[in-house]
Amino acid sequence: MLRPYQTESVSQVAQAFQSGNKRVILCLPTGAGKTVIFSDIASRSAQKGKRVAIITHRRELLSQAGRLNSCDILMVETLNNQIKRGLDLSQYDLLVVDEAHIGNFRKVLEGFNGFVIGATATPISNPPLKEQYNAIVCPVGIESLxxxxxxxxxxxxxxxxxxxxxxxxxxxxxxxxxxxxxxxxxxxxxxxxxxxxxxxxxxxxxxxxxxxxxxxxxxxxxxxxxxxxxxxxxxxxxxxxxxxxxxxxxxxxxxxxxxxxxxxxxxxxxxxxxxxxxxxxxxxxxxxxxxxxxxxxxxxxxxxxxxxxxxxxxxxxxxxxxPRDWAQLFHNPKKKGEGVAPVKDCEKCGFVAYASARICANCGAEFPKPKKTNEEVLAELKEMQYKVVSKLDGRKLFDIAQNPADLFELQRIKKYKQAFIERVLYFANYTELQRFWRDKGYSDAYKWQKERQFAEGFSMGNFVVKFRKGEK
Structure with a gap:
């Protein structure tokens, strides 16, 4: 039996196909059960008479995907050689590519006109996956899981x-x-x-x-x-x-x-x-x-x-x-040399600043000068504290709303009511609001009533979020 977010994942892939996208990235964190999800999709397709192939690159992965007996399970290296000898993949209606971020799948997809699901926890690739796939679905993040x-x-x-x-x-x-x-x-x-x-x-x-x-x-x-x-x-x-x-x-x-x-x-x-x-x-x-x-x-x-x-x-x-915005990275892949900028927390107010900053932009405190070597900084194992508050404090509300995990964590800390969160999403992230209502199972009548209230009511201000002492 699929977990709720796994059922939602199947639904989102289907919606992406129905919207005219023939190649879709299914992005879920490690441990969320990507194999279970794409196996369910593959099995349902096969039951409808579709020809399905699941393509993997390792025998360790092959043993997981091999639980399916209604689909062809193919090793990518073998498949590449067969394609060179004239194998025609057009016999398949659906290809499922496990660990789609790995580069040796590119040749397999060249010239294939059927439907493709690329499953991965990390949709980062060189060249970018956007060059091979039309859309991405990210049903759930690590923090939610x-x-x-x-x-x-x-x-x-x-x-x-x-x-x-x-x-x-x-x-x-x-x-x-x-x-x-x-x-x-x-x-x-x-x-x-x-x-x-x-x-x-x-x-x-x-x-x-x-x-x-x-x-x-x-x-x-x-x-x-x-x-x-x-x-x-x-x-x-x-x-x-x-x-x-x-x-x-x-x-x-x-x-x-x-x-x-x-x-x-x-x-x-x-x-x-x-x-x-x-x-x-x-x-x-x-x-x-x-x-x-x-x-x-x-x-x-x-x-x-x-x-x-x-x-x-x-x-x-x-x-x-x-939280990481994989959809944003998929649609706007970083250029070579770009990465996540190193950051540090202000010891006085918890504000997150770039590692190169000398003065906290939030409270004006001066950062201590860095020690000469990393060995001097952490010469023994030290627990690293994950501070959600410091990542949200000082940011604008609409920016936080772009990542649903951040917004719902803000709701938990600030104890905001659901109506407030719905209004924020209406003005800042309408697509996520639709997904939220769909997950809750709300009727069309409920959605129409809420949308009318938001359209006719007060406009939501994009204020800067601040935390009081003790909030965490």
Whole structure:
């Protein structure tokens, strides 16, 4: 049985197709059940006599999608070769592309005129997905899923054993050589393991490293500290059979530690992971979210999980759970070199400012001068506090309304009535108001009455939101 937001996801994809879009991105956070959703759509289509193919890029993903017996399940590498030999995809009415942000699906879609669903948690790609797809649907965000207990609550800790300002960059990401030089050092990976052992030694964990050598070295250190039988290292130089066997052993374990580089980033499903260790730095929001998302699922005995960030990623890219406007990024993709600007909180008033700011634009307080190195700033693991209030304070109401998660969080904190929120959406985000009413199941009569009240009543002012002491 589908969850309410999953049913809404199916409906939104159908509406996008009915509006004349033949290629639609289905964007949902890791752990929200994209496979369940597109499997439902594919199964319904097949029952209507449509030919459906689900395309995936990894055998680990293939095992999930393979539950469907009414559709063709295809590996993208094999499919690309078959297309070169003359395979005609026009026999299919619908293609479902899992992890659509991965670039090797582009050739498959060239010349295909049927319907396409591209499923992804992070619709960021180069070239942009907008060049291949017509529309995007984003039925629910991470914060809503956490509030409704569909995803676990994260606790984020950070430590800076590496001065990431010295890392070299190329094509919008840190170079492999500089990452290896910085993170694949005994002082770093031994320190990471020691920090893990202090408070999380009995937890089931997944660890992300910069390359194969760092993976092997880090796994060896975990083995010496906690016992080799608990540690499973997986990487691309292993055979698919060996890698699958190790992953199966880890999945079956109660306190295993899976150390990897680029293997368990997308599509890996192991809900009882309690800790995610990010022993690398990245400039990619997509990679950061994909890594952390591996531990975000809930179980009957798990409602929280822990993030250990050793690459200054949370400072650079933001908290995993904070709202992101994927639709805006899809329609207006960032140019190469653009990213999320680093920010900091004012200790006096909580206002969020750019990291380069010297004086708080809200209260005028002077920011303390930064210390010389990251190692001096966070020489030990420190819990990073996610402050929703500081992200909303000082912003204009209509700007907040562009992201529904922000607006409903504002409603919770300020205890605004629903009528007020509906009026805000009428003036600032009419599309979201329609979706909100649809989710509530309100009648057309209710909608017409409300719209008439808003049109004939007072105009909503776009005021600046301010929080009183104690509001959070």
């Amino acid at each position: 956490i509030n409704d207990k569909w995803l676990a609550v994260p606790k984020t800790y950070a430590m800076h054993p590496v001065d990431t300002s010295k890392l070299e960059s190329a094509r919008g990401e840190y170079t492999e050589r500089s990452l290896d030089d910085a993170f694949n050092r005994p002082k770093v990976y031994e320190g990471v393991v020691q920090e893990f052992v202090k408070n999380w030694a009995d937890k089931k964990a997944i660890v992300f490293c910069v390359n194969i050598s760092a993976t092997i070295n880090t796994a060896s250190e975990f083995g010496m500290q906690l016992g080799a039988d608990r540690v499973f290292a997986v990487h691309s130089k292993q055979s698919p059979q060996e890698r699958a066997a190790l992953i199966d052993q880890f999945t079956a374990s109660t306190d295993g530690i899976l150390v990897n580089c680029g293997i368990a980033t997308t599509g890996f499903d192991c809900p009882d992971i309690e800790v995610v260790v990010v022993n690398r730095a990245t400039k990619s929001v997509a990679l950061w979210l994909q890594m952390v998302g591996r531990a975000s699922r809930t179980t009957p005995t798990k409602s929280e999980f822990t993030i250990l960030d050793f690459g200054e990623n949370v400072t650079r890219l933001g908290f995993w759970q904070e």
